[in-house]
Amino acid sequence: MVWYIVRRFLQLIPVFLGATLLVYFLVFSLPGDATAAICGERGCTPAVVAGLREQYNLDQPFWIQYLLYLKGVLTFDLGTNFSGRPIATIIAEVFPTTAKLAIMALVIEAVFGIVFGLIAGLRKGRIFDSSVLVLSLIVIAVPIFVLGFLMQFLIGVKLQWTNPTVSGDATITELLLPAVVLGLVSFAYVLRLTRTSIIENVNADYVRTATAKGLSRRRVVVVHVLRNSLIPVVTFLGADLGALMGGAIVTEGIFNVNGVGNTLYRAVLNGDGPMVVSIVTFLILIFCLANLLVDLLYAWLDPRIRYA
Amino acid sequence: MSTQVIGGTGDTGADLPASQGPVLEVRNLSVDFGVDKKWVPAAIDLNYEVKAGEVLAIVGESGSGKSASSMSLLGLLPSNSRVTGEVLLNGKSVLTMSPARLRQIRGNDVAVIFQEPMTALNPVYTVGFQIVETLRLHNEISPDEAKQRALRLLQMVELPDPDKAFRSYPHQLSGGQRQRAMIAQSLSCDPKLLIADEPTTALDVTVQAEILDLMRNLRTQLNSAIVLITHDMGVVADLADRIAVMRQGRIVETGTAEQIFRNPQHEYTRALLAAVPHLGQGDGKDDVDVTAALAAATHTDLQTVDHDELERREQNVLAQLADAEHEVASHGTPGVAPVLELIDVAIEYPKQGRVPAFRAVEGANLTVYPGQVIGLVGESGSGKTTIGRAAVGLLPVAAGSLKVVGTDVSGFRPSSKELAKVRRHVGMVFQDPSSSLNPRLPIGESIGEPMYLAGEAKGGELQKRIEALLDQVELPRAYRNRYPHELSGGQKQRVGIARALSLKPKLMVADEPTSALDVSVQAKVLELFQNLQRELGFACLFVTHDLAVVDVLADYICVMRRGRIVEQGSRDQILRSPQDPYTQRLLAAVPLPDPEKQRERRELRAKLLTVSD
Numbered sequence: 001m002v003w004y005i006v007r008r009f010l011q012l013i014p015v016f017l018g019a020t021l022l023v024y025f026l027v028f029s030l031p032g033d034a035t036a037a038i039c040g041e042r043g044c045t046p047a048v049v050a051g052l053r054e055q056y057n058l059d060q061p062f063w064i065q066y067l068l069y070l071k072g073v074l075t076f077d078l079g080t081n082f083s084g085r086p087i088a089t090i091i092a093e094v095f096p097t098t099a100k101l102a103i104m105a106l107v108i109e110a111v112f113g114i115v116f117g118l119i120a121g122l123r124k125g126r127i128f129d130s131s132v133l134v135l136s137l138i139v140i141a142v143p144i145f146v147l148g149f150l151m152q153f154l155i156g157v158k159l160q161w162t163n164p165t166v167s168g169d170a171t172i173t174e175l176l177l178p179a180v181v182l183g184l185v186s187f188a189y190v191l192r193l194t195r196t197s198i199i200e201n202v203n204a205d206y207v208r209t210a211t212a213k214g215l216s217r218r219r220v221v222v223v224h225v226l227r228n229s230l231i232p233v234v235t236f237l238g239a240d241l242g243a244l245m246g247g248a249i250v251t252e253g254i255f256n257v258n259g260v261g262n263t264l265y266r267a268v269l270n271g272d273g274p275m276v277v278s279i280v281t282f283l284i285l286i287f288c289l290a291n292l293l294v295d296l297l298y299a300w301l302d303p304r305i306r307y308a
Numbered sequence: 309m310s311t312q313v314i315g316g317t318g319d320t321g322a323d324l325p326a327s328q329g330p331v332l333e334v335r336n337l338s339v340d341f342g343v344d345k346k347w348v349p350a351a352i353d354l355n356y357e358v359k360a361g362e363v364l365a366i367v368g369e370s371g372s373g374k375s376a377s378s379m380s381l382l383g384l385l386p387s388n389s390r391v392t393g394e395v396l397l398n399g400k401s402v403l404t405m406s407p408a409r410l411r412q413i414r415g416n417d418v419a420v421i422f423q424e425p426m427t428a429l430n431p432v433y434t435v436g437f438q439i440v441e442t443l444r445l446h447n448e449i450s451p452d453e454a455k456q457r458a459l460r461l462l463q464m465v466e467l468p469d470p471d472k473a474f475r476s477y478p479h480q481l482s483g484g485q486r487q488r489a490m491i492a493q494s495l496s497c498d499p500k501l502l503i504a505d506e507p508t509t510a511l512d513v514t515v516q517a518e519i520l521d522l523m524r525n526l527r528t529q530l531n532s533a534i535v536l537i538t539h540d541m542g543v544v545a546d547l548a549d550r551i552a553v554m555r556q557g558r559i560v561e562t563g564t565a566e567q568i569f570r571n572p573q574h575e576y577t578r579a580l581l582a583a584v585p586h587l588g589q590g591d592g593k594d595d596v597d598v599t600a601a602l603a604a605a606t607h608t609d610l611q612t613v614d615h616d617e618l619e620r621r622e623q624n625v626l627a628q629l630a631d632a633e634h635e636v637a638s639h640g641t642p643g644v645a646p647v648l649e650l651i652d653v654a655i656e657y658p659k660q661g662r663v664p665a666f667r668a669v670e671g672a673n674l675t676v677y678p679g680q681v682i683g684l685v686g687e688s689g690s691g692k693t694t695i696g697r698a699a700v701g702l703l704p705v706a707a708g709s710l711k712v713v714g715t716d717v718s719g720f721r722p723s724s725k726e727l728a729k730v731r732r733h734v735g736m737v738f739q740d741p742s743s744s745l746n747p748r749l750p751i752g753e754s755i756g757e758p759m760y761l762a763g764e765a766k767g768g769e770l771q772k773r774i775e776a777l778l779d780q781v782e783l784p785r786a787y788r789n790r791y792p793h794e795l796s797g798g799q800k801q802r803v804g805i806a807r808a809l810s811l812k813p814k815l816m817v818a819d820e821p822t823s824a825l826d827v828s829v830q831a832k833v834l835e836l837f838q839n840l841q842r843e844l845g846f847a848c849l850f851v852t853h854d855l856a857v858v859d860v861l862a863d864y865i866c867v868m869r870r871g872r873i874v875e876q877g878s879r880d881q882i883l884r885s886p887q888d889p890y891t892q893r894l895l896a897a898v899p900l901p902d903p904e905k906q907r908e909r910r911e912l913r914a915k916l917l918t919v920s921d
Contacts, residue, residue, distance in 0.1 A: 203386070204427065205422060205424060205427040205428040206427060206428055206429055206430040206431070208379075208384055208422070208428070209420070209422060209428045209429065209430070210430065211384060211414070212382060212384055212414055212415060212419070212420045212422075213414060213415035213441070213442045213445065213493070214411045214412065214413070214414035214415035214416060214442075214445055214446060215411070215415075215441070215445060216411060224430050227432050228430070228431070228432055301432065302431070302432055303431070303432055303477045303479075304431055304432075304477070304479050
């Protein structure tokens with residue numbers, strides 16, 4: 001087991017190298033001069049441009065630039081972005097907000113998705129099941145920005161239950177609405193996955209055995225059916241955790257959340273190469289770790305899966 | 309309060325009255341399933357009763373309603389079912405009980421042993437957890453006490469290491485151990501009634517014999533009433549006191565075991581008994597007295613049989629063996645080239661990722677001549693299927709030489725053209741007809757595909773050949789446009805045979821072709837197979853775990869164990885004079901569909917086991 005975890009961490013190395021190389025190459029190939037973004041509309045004197053080029057190694061060939069960047073990462077120095085702020089500081093500033101938002105969204109989609117899916121699966125074909133299915137289909141079909149603006153308008157502006165936008169502090173109550181919007185689509189998927197899985201498992205032989213032992217319906221469902229049914233759901237939630245941690249550009253945009261998504265979006269617009277590469281690399285690492293977490297959870301849920 | 313043996317009883321009110329009334333009385337029980345808004349009957353008007361310490365076997369083929377009616381006793385049927393009639397457990401009506409009362413009875417007064425312990429035990433909990441769960445549900449005891457009792461139960465069902473079994477998950481145990489764990493769980497609250505639904509069907513014969521021994525011992529120890537549901541007449545003969553034969557939802561005949569086996573009244577019972585292939589019966593001409601053969605080979609004396617009588621029988625068996633060998637010798641060995649020849653062959657499952665290669669067969673020597681039927685027998689994991697698959701080139705040969713129709717295939721790559729050429733001479737029939745036919749192809753296309761791919765026939769010619777093949781396997785020609793799901797299991801396997809025959813193979817590999825079928829269907833498919841083999845004269849490697857089936861078909865038998873061939877010889881040599889201890893144990897473990905003969909067989913088996921220990 002320990003070996004397995006160590007191996008998984010070793011696997012991060014090629015993933016890290018490949019991903020940074022790819023992203024670095026993409027940013028490098030972007031058309032236009034990177035210094036133009038720093039200088040803005042009015043432009044800089046040629047001397048300043050040359051200075052900037054030297055500062056950000058833009059005068060070097062691609063491989064040298066990349067290796068210099070790697071060296072920086074390995075010495076825990078991500079460098080500065082084009083506005084001169086240390087990139088590490090910026091990530092440390094925005095990531096907690098995104099993490100908070102992601103975890104809230106994940107909890108919301110997991111709890112509601114599993115509970116609703118469980119009830120729908122146990123009452124297959126009845127009115128609750130059918131209406132929940134139709135609702136989830138609507139949620140999946142409607143684009144997220146429509147849902148986002150709609151809920152912002154209804155709950156934030158009309159009813160005024162919460163602030164329509166999130167302040168710099170990003171408190172839990174402020175994040176609740178964006179978290180619901182963010183979790184809504186995945187909630188529909190979790191619900192459907194859970195429902196299918198429950199329907200599959202509820203007729204399994206071991207469920208009949210559990211009933212034949214004299215267990216109450218409640219215990220049969222919670223102890224025997226649910227744990228077996230959660231295995232595919234956990235896979236989905238794990239992948240989703242990685243995606244959520246990457247920040248939601250649309251949702252963060254709508255609610256003005258100062259998170260990773262928003263920051264990345266701005267960096268891309270500004271052609272801020274170092275910033276983009278650093279954030280993407282960071283996200284890749286987070287994604288890999290989330291995946292590892294899921295695989296370990298998997299083994300805990302299903303003892304037939306053993307890693308060596 | 310009833311007597312406490314191991315598990316202890318919870319006080320549920322359904323206690324045994326002092327009188328010796330039946331534990332279970334079933335009156336006019338009917339079960340219907342709602343299908344497409346109509347009630348389809350599964351069991352009609354059943355009446356039976358079971359006393360304490362008595363084993364009632366309910367026998368029937370699939371779809372006879374034997375399982376559905378038994379599950380209805382505890383309300384274990386799916387919600388689209390309807391149960392009418394009366395079920396009395398110690399005089400109390402079960403069907404009218406409140407759900408809460410019913411739960412108190414389940415697992416406590418009535419316990420169930422299910423067919424497939426792999427799926428019937430929850431895969432994500434340890435065996436210990438599941439037994440403790442039952443114990444603590446019906447008894448007010450501490451976790452420690454429950455654990456102690458669970459360990460004692462696991463010991464009682466003769467698990468070699470109860471502590472380890474307690475901590476194990478179901479997939480970490482072997483099939484037999486799993487079934488023991490399942491039985492331990494069922495016995496945890498000293499049930500007054502035990503429903504055993506095909507308890508040994510998923511198990512190997514030697515393991516089956518052990519489980520049957522265990523159940524027989526438990527019945528005397530616990531004095532429970534047992535309802536045994538099975539399709540296997542050998543199991544019935546081994547365990548049952550009384551028998552109810554079911555067909556299409558009705559009980560067609562009931563009686564004591566002696567009555568049913570000695571003097572069956574209903575024609576269906578007679579047909580059912582006739583369809584059961586039993587070891588030693590061969591193709592009906594000469595019945596081999598396997599018990600006597602085993603006694604002779606191992607120099608064992610039996611209490612159940614008179615000494616002189618046994619000696620006479622033994623001599624009879626050996627005399628017939630001499631005759632048979634004489635006959636073979638006069639025929640002489642055929643001077644033709646073998647169609648399949650294995651010389652010192654080892655077969656490996658190649659390594660996959662970090663899973664190392666697994667050597668499934670080692671040092672196998674085997675020769676199949678044209679027209680010969682060779683039965684390859686062994687229990688699960690013995691490597692019998694592996695040899696069959698290697699003969700068709702589905703698995704690479706790791707060492708030694710494997711010749712198919714004169715060509716050595718051991719060096720060929722799995723997708724090479726040479727191998728494809730050799731495969732044309734070999735047909736294969738697979739175990740499960742439902743999953744080995746493409747569900748989206750009409751059966752005519754499935755049958756014709758090999759000929760089309762080999763460029764043997766096209767267009768009208770191909771259609772004619774398909775029709776001829778359908779005729780050969782006795783299916784209507786009109787079936788060519790049907791899809792597999794529209795056919796019954798037996799019909800599907802006929803399609804499988806037709807497909808295997810389509811290229812007129814010199815060698816046929818049949819991998820357990822009848823193990824998924826009911827006995828009466830199996831009998832018909834085997835008969836068809838035999839006729840085709842005689843008519844077309846192909847050689848056949850028949851892989852099976854069922855000795856009785858091999859006995860019907862094979863001229864030559866090859867016994868495998870743990871990847872090695874332990875004994876091979878003509879049918880007469882193996883059945884009349886088995887030499888290897890494993891062959892002897894295997895033969896002794898096959899139950900005979902005859903209570904009296906089975907008693908002899910059982911004693912013999914017990915003796916063999918004590919000797920080999």
